[in-house]
Amino acid sequence: MAVRTRRYSARDVTVLVIGLGVAVIVNVGLIWGPTLASVALSATDWNGFGPIEWIGGRNYADLAGEYPPFWSAVRNNVLWLVFLGLVATPFGLFCAVLLDRRLRGSRVYQSALYMPVVLSLAVVGFIAQLVYSHDYGVLNAVTGLSVDWLGDRSVNIWVVMVAAAWRHVGYVMIIYLAGLKAVDPALKEAAAIDGANERQTFFRVVFPTLRPVNVIVLVITVIEALRAFDIVYAINKGRNGLELLSVLVTENIVGEASRIGFGSAIAVILLVISLGFIVTYLSQLFREER
Amino acid sequence: MTLTAPVGTSPGPRTAPPPRRGPRPLRWLLHAFLALVALGWLLPLLLALYASLRPYEETARLGYFSLPEQLTLDYYGQAWSQAELPRYYLNTLIIVIPALALTLFLASFAAFAIARARIPGRRTLLIVFTAGNLLPPQVLITPLYSLYTLIPLPAWLSDSQSLYDSYLGLILIHVAFQFGFCVFVMANFMRTIPEEITEAALVDGASVWRRYWTLTLPLCRPVLAALATLQFTWMYNDFLWALVLMVSGDKLPVTSALNNLRGQFFTDYNLLAAGSVLVALPTLIVFQLLHKQFVAGLTLGSTKG
Numbered sequence: 001m002a003v004r005t006r007r008y009s010a011r012d013v014t015v016l017v018i019g020l021g022v023a024v025i026v027n028v029g030l031i032w033g034p035t036l037a038s039v040a041l042s043a044t045d046w047n048g049f050g051p052i053e054w055i056g057g058r059n060y061a062d063l064a065g066e067y068p069p070f071w072s073a074v075r076n077n078v079l080w081l082v083f084l085g086l087v088a089t090p091f092g093l094f095c096a097v098l099l100d101r102r103l104r105g106s107r108v109y110q111s112a113l114y115m116p117v118v119l120s121l122a123v124v125g126f127i128a129q130l131v132y133s134h135d136y137g138v139l140n141a142v143t144g145l146s147v148d149w150l151g152d153r154s155v156n157i158w159v160v161m162v163a164a165a166w167r168h169v170g171y172v173m174i175i176y177l178a179g180l181k182a183v184d185p186a187l188k189e190a191a192a193i194d195g196a197n198e199r200q201t202f203f204r205v206v207f208p209t210l211r212p213v214n215v216i217v218l219v220i221t222v223i224e225a226l227r228a229f230d231i232v233y234a235i236n237k238g239r240n241g242l243e244l245l246s247v248l249v250t251e252n253i254v255g256e257a258s259r260i261g262f263g264s265a266i267a268v269i270l271l272v273i274s275l276g277f278i279v280t281y282l283s284q285l286f287r288e289e290r
Numbered sequence: 291m292t293l294t295a296p297v298g299t300s301p302g303p304r305t306a307p308p309p310r311r312g313p314r315p316l317r318w319l320l321h322a323f324l325a326l327v328a329l330g331w332l333l334p335l336l337l338a339l340y341a342s343l344r345p346y347e348e349t350a351r352l353g354y355f356s357l358p359e360q361l362t363l364d365y366y367g368q369a370w371s372q373a374e375l376p377r378y379y380l381n382t383l384i385i386v387i388p389a390l391a392l393t394l395f396l397a398s399f400a401a402f403a404i405a406r407a408r409i410p411g412r413r414t415l416l417i418v419f420t421a422g423n424l425l426p427p428q429v430l431i432t433p434l435y436s437l438y439t440l441i442p443l444p445a446w447l448s449d450s451q452s453l454y455d456s457y458l459g460l461i462l463i464h465v466a467f468q469f470g471f472c473v474f475v476m477a478n479f480m481r482t483i484p485e486e487i488t489e490a491a492l493v494d495g496a497s498v499w500r501r502y503w504t505l506t507l508p509l510c511r512p513v514l515a516a517l518a519t520l521q522f523t524w525m526y527n528d529f530l531w532a533l534v535l536m537v538s539g540d541k542l543p544v545t546s547a548l549n550n551l552r553g554q555f556f557t558d559y560n561l562l563a564a565g566s567v568l569v570a571l572p573t574l575i576v577f578q579l580l581h582k583q584f585v586a587g588l589t590l591g592s593t594k595g
Binding site: 008015019020022023024026027029030033037038041048103108111113114117118121123127128133136140141142166169174179219229230234245246253260264266270271274278279281282285 | 317320323324325328331334335337338349350355356396397399400403407413415416417418419420421425426427429430433434435436437439462463465466467469470473497498499528529530533534545546548549559563569570573576577581584585588589
């Protein structure tokens with residue numbers, strides 16, 4: 001495709017400028033502008049009104065040294081990522097591989113698995129309370145235990161992650177299923193003729209061709225882990241063992257104390273982590289495209 | 291990218307698959323496993339449905355894992371009339387429909403400009419738009435909140451007289467946040483449309499607008515349908531934006547309003563279950579009806595977090 005220089009009429013240029021201009025203004029004004037503002041505000045002690053005073057890195061020092069929820073939030077976010085990445089995502093892949101085998105009734109299984117994907121995580125949070133409730137919940141009734149699943153700091157993050165995984169597995173499964181369907185069947189046949197068993201075929205032949213899908217799934221998993229918010233907020237507003245970085249940011253705006261500067265410092269930490277992944281992902285995406 | 295093929299065509303021809311059937315017992319095992327998993331996946335939903343049909347007094351005595359003595363639709367009545375769910379559904383529509391239309395319109399035009407008009411800097415634009423959609427919302431929500439309180443609006447547009455606590459504010463943030471994803475998907479799609487189609491029109495002297503609106507957009511129907519389905523679900527399911535950017539309880543969209551069914555000191559979980567079922571219902575219906583579009587949307591531009 002040769003690049004041609006085209007002449008646009010004055011009207012064409014106007015249409016392009018207005019159309020793209022609005023898009024850029026909305027995008028910069030509401031997404032990138034506030035993101036940069038987070039970085040700037042994180043070095044101030046602003047409380048939403050009144051004068052803005054520059055305090056350098058003090059918010060960050062306070063965060064690390066004098067704000068206990070911060071470290072439990074970091075721990076929980078890491079756990080969340082590891083759990084989704086090492087348990088939920090592989091399980092979604094496993095289900096996709098099984099469902100890719102043209103079984104009878106495969107569609108029914110698929111529908112069941114990705115039903116939770118359309119639900120809001122807030123709704124998932126509410127449903128989780130029916131399962132995990134201390135006094136009336138199903139889990140205690142079935143197992144005969146008497147554990148306060150959502151109230152006990154040592155277990156609640158785990159059971160909430162299971163609820164989040166309930167939704168994540170279906171999501172991952174759909175994406176892998178589409179990826180698997182696009183794998184050239186001739187590859188598998190060739191491997192079979194060469195005497196590879198199914199496991200070898202999958203790990204040596206099919207899985208490597210899924211690389212682009214793997215990258216997408218990895219990014220989705222990371223982003224989901226960093227974004228996790230609704231579900232813990234619906235359960236107990238993200239307190240008492242369910243702290244997450246996203247919750248701490250929000251608490252500083254909707255909570256009693258409006259500490260814009262301090263909240264922004266937490267947001268910047270989230271930003272740095274997510275930008276690392278976003279940049280890696282996009283550079284790969286756009287390199288392939290070139 | 292493998293996942294940017296046109297939506298309508300199901301990926302991979304898969305003509306005459308090799309019937310690689312394992313031995314019978316193995317297949318049974320596979321079915322048993324999958325059926326078990328599927329059942330396990332549906333159980334929480336069924337439980338919510340079941341709990342919503344039982345009086346609180348009964349489940350408080352027997353727990354949720356028990357046989358019913360009495361089934362009633364009372365909670366649905368309560369959620370519907372006392373909790374005023376219809377009003378919240380209406381709020382959701384007031385927010386989601388304009389947001390959806392605006393997002394698709396702006397994104398399709400930007401995608402067209404990026405994929406077809408050969409404007410300078412199109413690559414950078416696409417990267418910036420796409421990256422914006424991948425950010426966690428909390429990264430920008432604090433300054434956004436301050437910004438919203440500072441932008442005045444005329445009283446006829448918002449009774450709070452600022453962008454904060456207004457429908458328009460929520461519509462705008464949905465547009466801004468979802469826009470990047472839609473541009474990315476649509477730009478990739480438009481690149482797969484043969485260029486000859488618009489090329490001919492160009493020779494005929496068609497304007498940019500005509501090439502976009504009458505020539506390109508109609509060919510994008512499948513991807514628009516997929517994106518509309520997906521975006522409806524996401525905007526409908528939003529919980530965070532309304533939580534932070536709205537303060538009047540009566541203007542909340544339905545997903546965020548669900549939190550109101552929780553009492554200050556005492557929460558009737560059966561009522562909450564009925565509310566959850568009612569809130570989940572529209573997305574489940576959309577999913578059942580437009581199942582193909584939904585899956586296509588998810589797999590098409592799977593950059594979405």
